[in-house]
Amino acid sequence: MSALPSVSTVAERPLLKRTVAVNRQPGRVVLQHLRDEIELEGAAAQLFSKMEAQLDGKTPVDAIAAGLKEKPARLRALLGQLEKAGVVSLLSANDDAKLTTGMEFYAIHRERCLYWLEDVYRHPLWEKIVTGKASRAQVLGFAFEKYHYIEAAFEHMGIAASNASPEMMPHLARHFIEEYTHGDIYRRGLRSLFPDDIILHSQPLPSTRALVNYLNECAARSSFAYYAGNELLQMTENTGDSDAGKSVDDFYGAMRKHYPYTDKLIDSFIAHTKADQALGHADAFVLMCESVPPLTRREVNDALNVAKNMAEHLVLFMDGIDTFYDRFATVPRLPCDLKSE
Amino acid sequence: MSISHRQFRAKRVYEVTPRGGQRELRLSDRIVELGDQEFDWYQKVRSWLPSIRGLADLSKDLAMDEAKVPKFLEALEKSGLLYRVESPDKPMTGLEFHGAFSGILSSWLSEAFEHPFWERMMSGRGSARLFTGWLIELYHYTKNANRHMPLSCAQSHEKPIKQLRAKHYAEEWNHYHYFMKSLKALGFTEPQIADSVPLPMTLALSNFMRQAARHDVLAYSVCSAVLEGTTTDRGTYSPYYQKSADLYGVPQDAVTPIFAHLDLDVKYQHSDLFRDILETVPVMPPERASLVLDYGHQLVEHIWLWTDNIEKYYQVDSNLVPRRPFDVVLD
Incomplete structure (x- = not known):
């Protein structure tokens, strides 16, 4: 798992991960973590229940065993299984010194991001659009905010490339060069309804600005953490997987049905997806992870916190469209001037 | 025609x-x-x-x-x-711009604070949890002043404005301690708060202020003025904090530091800072005046969505308070 071997003489202190939910049922215990459920039955369930209160990351295994009058080996066997299942960490003094390879990070990142993205996919705005309950302002606002986000490649990808670490520079340079024209694809769709100068001068919502500014700030500070966050956003794009492709097609189909004026806009969304698929962006992050030197716990946490925050910013992006355009139904949003106020 | x-x-x-x-x-x-x-x-x-x-x-x-x-x-x-659109605007002095800004500030503030959260809190349909959430995010926002106030000094080019912005920073940089005091009175420990993670929209406010600071120091200053505009007199903030304390059983020790902080802002006359800055600006071309105004209004919209973000997160009982950072070993 790590570049440095763990030292067996260091006392391990088991911790039930803070994000695990424990559900007790007659004769069994169900541990929920991320998208997994681990079921313990019979003796395993009993032993877990006995030691659960002491899985605080402060008490060594031997001390727990002595307190419970259990054999340490029995505890270790169960804890080892629970660690493998990802619900328990065996803390030791070496934790901060452990290094994680880029590819190990890739696996952890992917697992976590799929979980963090669930809130984005559950957002009520999708359902409102699919059922025709979203207002005209929300639907057009959705198109404008997507445009602003994609157009902001100029900002965050430019900042990322210009602040890149040596091993990340070729990836970030290539990504910027491949993406900076994509805002124009969305603009073409918007031009079916609005004049070009209005689109160019229109202003994103604060929530979209929040997402872009967060990307900008990360891009200036850490190439790897920035891309770990950007990768979460890339994971929401349809990369050609047939299940995901079908749900995207269904979404656009419903949107065309309920909002016929969005026909050309949807064509532009699809054109953008195809452009992304043709570029093979799905592989970019694997290549980056292969090329980075092993990461410290601090670096891993930094990059994963950026990815988690990015998911929260993406929920905010959806919230902004849903809530703000519902309350302030002006679209497109033009900047104010001396006379507008 | x-x-x-x-x-x-x-x-x-x-x-x-x-x-x-x-x-x-x-x-x-x-x-x-x-x-x-x-x-x-x-x-x-x-x-x-x-x-x-x-x-x-x-x-x-x-x-x-x-x-x-x-x-x-x-x-x-x-x-x-x-x-x-086509009737041309004329250049104006900084003070003329301040006059125009002052004429619309109260409308902007009414827009910023028309979010239903405020009515909910004042009518007793809020909760101590929402009050606490608001305080935690205010703590982060105030601490994050250290991310944008010094940047606005660094990006200023005119000596008098640099000076005024730096003085403001010197007076404000550690005001987050007031909110820490309040939160400690609510039972939180210092590390719990100091190590916590702000909501995305709280972070967005300081990121937007950083964007403004890099763009134009007057754009930054108008945002700062909108925020200071909420503290010009005790009448604007007293009712919310006192009534919330009464309605939701918030201990007086948690409210006193907030009043102390707001009184300090009034004492420093921070609401006059924008005027002092604009006094040093002999002329503003209409394009710059519009840009500055636009930043001010964007800040108003940020406040509205900030409130929305706070309400949506803290009203859910199962959400963590305070929000802690992710750790690959512990989570």
């Missing part, structure tokens, strides 16, 4: 109130009354203005003879609901 949608834009309407078969539309400087049909027409004009559709389309939407449409648009202009 030919007329097109590119000639007009809609003025900002801050509130629409139905009243006796009419609608009252509140602008920053007047109230315009429209009947049901006129209001419907006005809304159609508003969505037509930024579109690619022609005058004939609007005439069809309004069921109005095309020849009569220009007259209707001019009537809307006369009422103050539309304005002409």
Whole structure:
């Protein structure tokens, strides 16, 4: 798992991960973590229940065993299984010194991001659009905010490339060069309804600005953490997987049905997806992870916190469209001037 | 005379109130009354203005003879609901700009604070949890002043403005301690708060201030002025904090530091800072004046969404308070 071997003489202190939910049922215990459920039955369930209160990351295994009058080996066997299942960490003094390879990070990142993205996919705005309950302002606002986000490649990808670490520079340079024209694809769709100068001068919502500014700030500070966050956003794009492709097609189909004026806009969304698929962006992050030197716990946490925050910013992006355009139904949003106020 | 949608834009309407078969539309400087049909027409004009559709389309939407449409648009202009884009703005002095800003600030603040959260809190439908959440995010926002205030000094080019911005920073940089005191009175420990993670919209506020600081120090200063505008007199903030304390059993020890902080702002006369800065600006071309104004209004919209973000997160009982950072070993 790590570049440095763990030292067996260091006392391990088991911790039930803070994000695990424990559900007790007659004769069994169900541990929920991320998208997994681990079921313990019979003796395993009993032993877990006995030691659960002491899985605080402060008490060594031997001390727990002595307190419970259990054999340490029995505890270790169960804890080892629970660690493998990802619900328990065996803390030791070496934790901060452990290094994680880029590819190990890739696996952890992917697992976590799929979980963090669930809130984005559950957002009520999708359902409102699919059922025709979203207002005209929300639907057009959705198109404008997507445009602003994609157009902001100029900002965050430019900042990322210009602040890149040596091993990340070729990836970030290539990504910027491949993406900076994509805002124009969305603009073409918007031009079916609005004049070009209005689109160019229109202003994103604060929530979209929040997402872009967060990307900008990360891009200036850490190439790897920035891309770990950007990768979460890339994971929401349809990369050609047939299940995901079908749900995207269904979404656009419903949107065309309920909002016929969005026909050309949807064509532009699809054109953008195809452009992304043709570029093979799905592989970019694997290549980056292969090329980075092993990461410290601090670096891993930094990059994963950026990815988690990015998911929260993406929920905010959806919230902004849903809530703000519902309350302030002006679209497109033009900047104010001396006379507008 | 030919007329097109590119000639007009809609003025900002801050509130629409139905009243006796009419609608009252509140602008920053007047109230315009429209009947049901006129209001419907006005809304159609508003969505037509930024579109690619022609005058004939609007005439069809309004069921109005095309020849009569220009007259209707001019009537809307006369009422103050539309304005002409092409009439040129003149350069103005910094103080003239301050006059214009002061004239609209109260409308902006009413927009920023019209989020239903405030009414909910004041009417007893809020909770101690929401009050706590608001305080935690205020702590982060105030601490994050260290991310944007010194940046605004670094990006200023005029000595007098640098000086004023630096003085403001020197007076404000550690004010987050007031909120820490309040939160400790609510039972939190210092590390719990100091190591916690702000909501995305709280972070967005300071990131937006950083963006403004990099763009134009006056754009930054107008944002700062909007925020300081909320603390010009005790009447604007006292009722919320005191009533929340009474309604939700918030201990007085948690409220006292907040008042102390706000009193300090008043003592430093931070609400006058924008005027002091603008006094040093001899001339503002209309493009710069519009840009600065636009930053101010964007900040208003940020405050509204910030409030929304706080309410949505803290009203869910299962959400962690305070929010802790992710750790690959512990989580």
